[in-house]
Amino acid sequence: QKEVEQNSGPLSVPEGAIASLNCTYSDRGSQSFFWYRQYSGKSPELIMFIYSNGDKEDGRFTAQLNKASQYVSLLIRDSQPSDSATYLCAVEYGNKLVFGAGTILRVKS
Amino acid sequence: SQTIHQWPATLVQPVGSPLSLECTVEGTSNPNLYWYRQAAGRGLQLLFYSVGIGQISSEVPQNLSASRPQDRQFILSSKKLLLSDSGFYLCAWSVGGNGQPQHFGDGTRLSIL
Numbered sequence: 001q002k003e004v005e006q007n008s009g010p011l012s013v014p015e016g017a018i019a020s021l022n023c024t025y026s027d028r029g030s031q032s033f034f035w036y037r038q039y040s041g042k043s044p045e046l047i048m049f050i051y052s053n054g055d056k057e058d059g060r061f062t063a064q065l066n067k068a069s070q071y072v073s074l075l076i077r078d079s080q081p082s083d084s085a086t087y088l089c090a091v092e093y094g095n096k097l098v099f100g101a102g103t104i105l106r107v108k109s
Numbered sequence: 110s111q112t113i114h115q116w117p118a119t120l121v122q123p124v125g126s127p128l129s130l131e132c133t134v135e136g137t138s139n140p141n142l143y144w145y146r147q148a149a150g151r152g153l154q155l156l157f158y159s160v161g162i163g164q165i166s167s168e169v170p171q172n173l174s175a176s177r178p179q180d181r182q183f184i185l186s187s188k189k190l191l192l193s194d195s196g197f198y199l200c201a202w203s204v205g206g207n208g209q210p211q212h213f214g215d216g217t218r219l220s221i222l
Contacts, residue, residue: 032208043199043213044153051208088153092208095141095160096168101152 002027004091006100015109019076023089023100026070032092033065033072037085038102044088048074079107111136115200115214123222128173128187130217132200135181140202142183143211144175147197159183160205195221 003026013019021035032051036044050056050063050072062075072091076083086102115132122128134140144156155168157175165175172191176184183200198217203209 032210034210043216046210046212049210090211094207095203095205095209096143096155096158097211098155099153 002091002093002098004089004098004100006087006089006103008101008103010104010106012106012108013079015079015081015107017079017107019079019083019105019107021074021076021087021089021103021105023072023074023091024070025072025089025091025098027091027093028067028070030091030093033063034090034092034097035061035063035074036088036090036099037083038088039085076105079105081107081109083107111202111212113200113202113212113214115217117217118215119218119220121220121222122190124192125189128185128190128194128219130185130198130200130219132183132185132214133181134202137181137202137204139180139205141205141209141211142177143201143203144183144185145199145201147199149196153199157185190221192221195219 005024035048037047038044048063050065056063060077064073084107086104088102089100090097112135143158145153147153159177173187200214201211203211
């Protein structure tokens, strides 16, 4: 059973703060990791992907991967109220993705 | 650029009625195609995926079926809907091969009465 675990939240942060979202996965063989943002009532939108250990930065977003610990995280700097959404972690298993249940992020202005 | 179309956006159906949801992708060839269901407040459950015309893999036994009659067309069907089939149905595509990001359509919200 391939598992992807996320804290359901909600995670509440003040506007301008750093939001840290975490995800663990069960299969050491996974090579590709994805973060999606899903606004209420909408479909998921890809925001970041990472394949190698370490950090990958894209604007206010940084994805961090530690394959030895089977851990991937997403940092959102200078959080804005528009970042309030559910963030889904997805892990590759061949040509499929397994999604976590998501973490609800609330950014308070 | 690639686009994915999914319709209808909303559907209300009685128990026992048939279902057909369609998804098409433009701007790419031989994509991998996926159908997911998301129950209210829950994660994404992979229902079916396809790596080519006529090739369907089923992930969860249920009363749903999928077909891929053309390269960029993916159809989700049921002969008789159950109350438990309610949910948000999402179609997604990716470039062929392992470890590729998936891109989602706008989804169909299905309510069974």
